[in-house]
Amino acid sequence: MSMFKDIPVDVGVIYEGERIRRNDMHIELGGPTVKEKFELAKVRPMNEVDDGKVTIIGPDIKDLKEGGAYPLGILVEAAGATLDQGLEGVIERRIHGYLNFIEGFMHLNQRYDIWMRLGKKSFQKGLNSFEQIGKVLYRLFKSELPIIEKVQITFITDPVKIKEMYPAALAEYEARDAKARGLKDEEVDTFYGCALCQSFAPTHVCVITPQRYSNCGAISWFDGKASASIDPKGPVFAIPRGEVINAEKGEFSGVNEMAKKRTMGEVTKVWLYTAFDHPHTSCGCFEAVTFYIPEVDGFGVVHRSFKGATVNGLPFSTIADSAAGGRQVDGFHGMSIEYMRSKKFFAADGGWNRVVWLPKEIKERVKDFIPADIVDKIATEENVQSVESLKAFLKEKNHPVVKNWKEETAATVEEAAAPAEAVSEGAVPVVTASTLPITAGGFKIILKDAKIYANKVIIKTLKDDKAEKR
């Protein structure tokens, strides 16, 4: 029986985290095959919002052919005496949570990256109209966020209308992000945490600071602050920053304590400004993922909608799988695009001086935030298609990582020349490095604080690794 009598399927928190596979889906809305899609929340004056109104522009669910993927725009317009524009990001992110409460309905990602599926079973039970979905959203918005006094919801499936509205939605996101830039982590004593993605990744908590946007790119520090104040029992909460344990790596006692508590002791340390040792956890809905390329000692970054293989031969989906699930994986880091505009962007690892490969689209988007002396030294898919050609490109451009190669070679030579201490007979030094993650073709090898002599090297597949942990 449904929580709402006029909705043919159940609605409740137990459906959060429910995955709908391709074979079980009736239709897909947005997603990787649809270029233009969005969800947007706007705060409007009271007289401009018709409370409870649901509008559908274009074909309704029942008119969409089974098995297809369709463009979708969702516009939530809210009004309230104490509601202001600063809350738009918070309202918008709730769309994700509330839609996932619907039995047989899955919502992933955010903003211009949304990806939804309606399951066959729920469609057969009668969930066949955006009118019903709008009603659920309306009721949850009104009951969960009483600060919203009126709300109207519009679903757009007409591709011409979506095309028309899409650039304005992108401009809204950019304006919101730009407003949040400027404040520094050192200037505040409270960070914010978000546990909304724990339904998909139980050991994941986003730590949101002024200079580190949430992984999904949908919640800034200001959004976190607003959300925690209007809904203190909600998924977004304050984190007293506590003592600075390591300013360079971004380690704070308050963040560690919170992580330990919220992940049942699974994560005990989080370093906010590095991809190594104790990187921030990655959920699954991050906008982009950073991946370490050991052959050049630099980072590649790839975003969700990048098609094809990255420079190391792996597509976004494979790299994302290596990072996702609420784990801390050395050298892999799910993150927002906005984090790339921050001065703290992998600051402890060298920041932009460590980035060697980016999709052209992302490079264009963040170009103004890449230091001028490095921008042309970062390769894109247009410059190189393999690690070998990347190496040659970086050498030719004299990218800052090239200097590290020379140092490393010199260090290795020195090590090799030094007398070996307490090394078993016949062993030869394999590598010398503080942290050396190696990934290629589905294999993962992580070497830490290493001066390693080996008689035998064992390589395990990630699959084996995952199976063991289960």
Ligand code: SF4
């Ligand atoms: S990615 Fe982070 S901030 Fe965004 S919804 Fe998930 S947990 Fe919250």
